[in-house]
Amino acid sequence: MSVMAASLGLATPALAQSTATTVYMPAVIELSGPGAVSGTNFRDGMLLAVEEINAKGGILGKKIDMPLLDTQSEAGISRSQIQKVLDNKPYVIFGPVFSGSVMVDIALTQQAEIPEIVGGEAAAITQKGDRYVFRTSFGQQFSMPKIANYVRDGVKAKSVAIVWVNNDFGKGGRDTFTKEMALRNIKVVADISTEAGQADFSADVVKVKAANADAIFVYLNEEESARFLKEAKKQGIKAPLIGETTLLGQKVIDLAGGAAEGVRGHVGLTVDAPIPAVQEFAARFKKRFNYLCDHNGIKGYTGVYFVKYVTEKMGKFDSKLFAETAHGLTITPKQEPQMLMEATWDKNGDIDRESFLGEVVGGKQKIVQILPKLGK
Amino acid sequence: MNRLGAVLIVIVALCAVGLPFFLKPFGVYLISMWVVLTIAAIGLNLTLGYAGQVSLAQGAFVGIGAYAAALLMQAGWPYPAAFVSAGLLCFAVGWILGYPALRVQHHYLAFVTLAFTTLVFLVLRNEEWLTHGIYGIGSIARPTLFGWSTNNPRAFYFFSLGMLTLLAAGTWWMLRSPWGRAFVALRENSVRALSLGLDTRRYTLMAFAIGSMLGGLSGALYAPLVQFIEPNSFALGLSFNLLLMVIVGGSGKFFGPFLGALIAVLLPEWMRIAEGYYLITYAALIMVMMAFCPYGVLGMVERALKAAAVRRDPPMPAVHGEATGS
């Protein structure tokens, strides 16, 4: 009976509110459904951070209590779980990763004035004037111009073919990228959508070949990227393949075999960055969870340390003050080593960090250029 | 309906009205979701439980209704008009879909409706100019009716509860009418019904269309409840979920959908105690439930009651070799 009551939010033993010794910071993320890969990475990054922080005594003497709530990768369920945690007065909320779920959730957390640290990359997330949303990685409105510049200046392409996955991640990237191409007078000669989970890319590679573009922008999730690369190599695509983290990660390189050679692109967060702190984090993650994390793992990890730093700066647990303190804040690795890289949050919650241009050489991601932060 | 049933209904009704005052906003949201999905389940029960047609399209109709209502409200229509239009649109689509589709037998109909649902999903996702595509439609306002705003969770709950009561009462009345009795005849044996002169096609089509309309009305309530709709929510998963509600509750029983929706909405939440394993526990429980209650919970209750009645009052033994019972 108490179970029933608990589920209806009458009494919630499992979802304890903040107590004298713990601070309640729940995570609402995709643990099943199509978003499970990203969500579990994000979760494991967070868990590693929480374990490390709690081992050292927690934040301001309180241990972090982070219950995990699965959204099943559905916006409706995500909303209901956010409502559930809001009922218990959390300090901050983490997640989700899928932009659709993020959009629904931040409407609620904004109203409740609780900061939400999200993993979504869609541009729209930070364009609604929400003072309580904070990103953990670049919004697409920041990453796409960087890639577009590289396509124009580095590759010197006059025409481009876009291959994208038909979900909110892929479509958002494709829309933003197309806009950036138009601004730079580069012609989009092929616009090819693919399905999430697709295994046979022969039709898409055939179309890319026929389009004869100077460069090909590939914006798929990791496994599909690997399959696409294999097919592209098989059919002898000669034009340079450009992408983002989901194309150049070590995971993709391993899955694609030799087909990833020569692939280039912009990498925001990567375990392959030539930064010792990142490398050490990657090793700790691998040891703890037995797999190589993707950029979502870094998002989760740094997100938790972001909250720790801001809280310690304030000296107390104040959700409203958190938002004010965090806007315009820059955190360097000197101040908080586990931030891994220097990061700045602007008044919209967008994050600014340095990033990298990389190329796959000899089965490994090689950093070719370091791109500085956009802001001051 | 006997006295016990009537008492039960009164108790449940009291709970339904009183519970929201004891629940936090999340609890109110959950029971609101229950109310909204029950409407769709009632529609499917009509099509499946009473008219015997296996439809996997109900999720798509909820989606069509939700999008219709959301888009019309965005265009400035007042909510009541959007609500009714969503229902009428789904009635029409249901009729048009049913006209060719209902000519085929059970399992074929299941696959045609399955295909329809996936096609609707593809259209919702790809036709960005109309539906906003994969990004979905957000910031859907909760309606203000006769000056009374439903923005408050409890207010919206009572509003949807009111709609559920109205629609359920309408369905009840319809089933008690001569039309409704014809539906039941269809389910038992459509060939025999045909031989008795029933225009089976007309009745089946009507059941399908009304069931679809109820799905659309459910969608028109879903949109302001969640305040965000996207194509993924209305794909096959929802159709399967609604089918599950009807069967687990008790297909062809009037209160089956109420119970089935309650189980489908609450059970995964209760299972969250199992934390990471909640979905797997939920799936296992459903399989166990199907093993023990293949006629649904209400179906088994009815059988248990009948068995008890037979034990209390055994029928006369057969005389001269005549068989008793039908």
Next chain:
Amino acid sequence: MRVPMASFIQLLVSGLATGAIYALIAVGFTLLWQTSQTINFAQGEFVMLPAFFILAAMNFGAPFWLAALVGIVLSVLVLGVVFKLIIVDPMLKHGVLPLVISTIALSLFLKEAAKDFYSSQAQPFPTLVPAVDLHIFDAVISTDSLAVLAVAVATVVALHLLLHKTRLGRSMQATAQNPTLARILGIPVRRMVLYTFLINGVLVAIASILISPIYLAKFTNGETLGMTAFLAAIIGGFNQVRGAILGGVILGILDNLSAAYISSQYRGAFPLLILIAVILLRPQGLLGRIEERTV
């Protein structure tokens, strides 16, 4: 954007390879439906799972060939015997719908089990033959596609021989067409039905070994595969194994051609439209026989 002829052959060949796999999965699905009225909505997950059995065996140190055998045996036991005895048999007497709900719940159960007990991340899977690219008529065909095609064809041929040329196979067919009559003729109907489940266990395990190198072993693999199996089985003809094969091949090729020549956003729609057309115009499927409805 004109797509050249060599590309057409390219699409045809890779579509054929994919189609052969769909055919395997669809055949198993059809067999279960034919002999025991079981609509197995978990068929896709049945194909997803054996790969994980094999990976687990390899984690224990077994070489690939041994792990593959272990996978096939486990598949036959769990997805064949256990499935039939624990899920299908108890429910079948209550009609088709409770069984449908159970298989839907089973598909969720298997998916979550693979995700929770193995991994949510995609796992690489060893190929049967090393992938070498062959250039034939301007099209590039990979040896692993050819291997897939070869194994799938061999399996289907073996199954065909079993069903039509052996006494056992003919008994199974009799059971499918008219169980009452078969029982009267002395055929052990229950055992025949069990055999179809065992055969399905073998078929899905083989399909799993064939697709996992390309798809990578991932818990969500079953979703699209299962759907394609149903579509292939119905389009080809629900009551004929040959129909399932034809349906699978058609879908494999159609997906590629429609994506290349018509629309990639709606590539998923074409099989569905064909399904609707087939059901409305020729419900027995392209190769199926018309079923009589008994009163």
